[in-house]
Amino acid sequence: MKKIEEVCERAQYALWNRFWDNEKEVFVNHYPVKEEESWIYWWHAHALDALLDGFVRTKETYYLERFEAEYEGAFRENGGTFLHNWYDDMEWMTLALIRAFDITGEKRYIEQAVYIWNDIKTAWNDSCGGGMAWKKDQLDYKNTPANAPAAIIAFRLYQRLHREEDREWGEKILKWNLDHLMDPDTCFIWDGMNRLGDGKVDYEWKFTYCQGVVIGAAMEYARITNNKEYLDLAGKVARRAVTELADADGIFPYEGPDDCGLFRGIYFRYVYELTQESSEYEDLKEIIKKNARVIAENGMNEDGLVGGDWRQKSEGTLDLAQHLSAVMTLEMAAKLGDS
Template identity: 45%
Template sequence: MNAAAMAEHLQTTLHMLYWNPDIQIMNQWDDSLTVNRPDENYYYWWQAHAADVLLDGYARNGNVDYLNRLEQLFHGILRSNGGTFRHQYYDDMQWMALAWLRAYDMTGAQMYRESVADLWEDIRGGWNAYMGGGIAWRKNQLDYKNTPANAPAAILAARLFQRFGDEADLAWAQEIYDWNKRMLTDPADGFVWDGINRLGDEKIDRDWQFTYCQGVFIGAGLELYTCTRDSTYLEGACRTVIAVKSRLCDSATGMLPDEGIDDTGLFKGILIRYLLRLVDIYPEFELPAEIIEQNAIMLMEHGLDGIGRVGTDWRKPPEGSIQLSVMLSGVILLEAYASLQTK
């Protein structure tokens, strides 16, 4: 089965159903009648992943249409967010910065690099002494710390060091990673918990077991391994993948769980992105490729509807209106599988 052709098909469906040419951002739903519902928030961080997905398409086939859409999306997000990329949520800003750093890598356009620098300055301000360190989740709740606001920051800091060589960025990456590992990683198997002190009780949310947290912690370890060649970072990433297999994947099929709609609709795609990064860095470890392949084949054979939409459960076609977050995860999966088939 040609994963590249299927990835392109899903990219076309994504653009057809979600792109809003009037404001140049992605609609939240594929049904235009529900886009402006009064009970719907503007999901800024979904737009960051939409940008990353456009870069996936460009990386696969070099079609400049992807870069043109990316530039339009850049300006559309800026307008819709009040003329700035800064935001209330530190994790959201980290995703935006990661997308624009990748855009700078692939295009050399200074507007992307300048946006990353501005976001990184704001993100660093989220580090404080509550819970022994770590970056806060949001600016009006500085004592709640979680993996989503720390592991992507470590990825960002490490990649900034790789690109521009500032030792301070490497130090940030290491300190953030060390906090996340010490506070929110199960020492028994490397599984990553979501957060601590959400309710002001200094307790860890051990029952919040998400693919997202595993993915970003894996990614942070991989980027630090790339920076330092310290094998403990790579070993930690591999250990977490094994925990993903044992705790989250269906034992019979290898399928990742249905984590629902809204923000959680993006979680599996994020894990897949960093599993693919592990394949790039350490192809001898076969489990990440196996997880990607099993999930992608199931999605292609059983999980798409007639026009190429994706649901929350990759084992069956979606029904009803589909959120952008959910669709993006499916596109990330098939772009990852297409990349895997070229290796």
């Protein structure tokens, strides 16, 4: 087994053995567990993705067994449904379920994805010139995390179900995102607009996952249209993120607590996919590997857990989000192999 694969297994072992609650049969938010744990739906979508990563790498069926347990647990904890107030939360879950269908061939996953997608589409409205709302009780706030993942969903469903309406949805959502939340000069992706009801863009909110999901949406559209301009755009967005957000050595720093802990892993998931589309992105492969090496050599503690700062071991209470981000980054690097 290659070294990076060993590190992946250690991180995945820690994910299951430190965050899984045998009584509730679902992942908890922290290790050690806090007395009161709130329900954070979207973290569970990425936990499902991480478990699928483990299965793809190893073909060990226990990963699918864990996936099924977490799938059922998340459904139950969310009130017997995958519908939710936050549109972006539902989008992350839908993307994980489409992957589950691709990997297992089980139709119930794609059927559940389509069911959620039908609810997600109610996010579109005319405020801010269109676009998908962030959540159902704030329909005039539009952001990249609610739009770019929705475009990815639409394009992926189109490629699997061949419904023209899905392609049309993807096109209009992606166009809105690029027109309203991308710097036309640098291709850096801004987070959102009209958060405070003033129509303003949050230029100061600079997050890796916003870059990642636009990379993903542009790639999916390039696959559908064979239009290299969109693949080139994905590359520009990916590289601008390195320039704008990474340290001088290419390592992406901690972006903040709570939800922010997940952002880098999402970025690297889509950057990995980009590196598989063309041989033009060897530099981005090295960025993935660099960050994974830092996690493996500096960021993983004795329990196999990784916190927010990948340059040093974290002790005390660790977030599920932080650890998931590291797991996903390591899994993407494992696909690239040791070098």
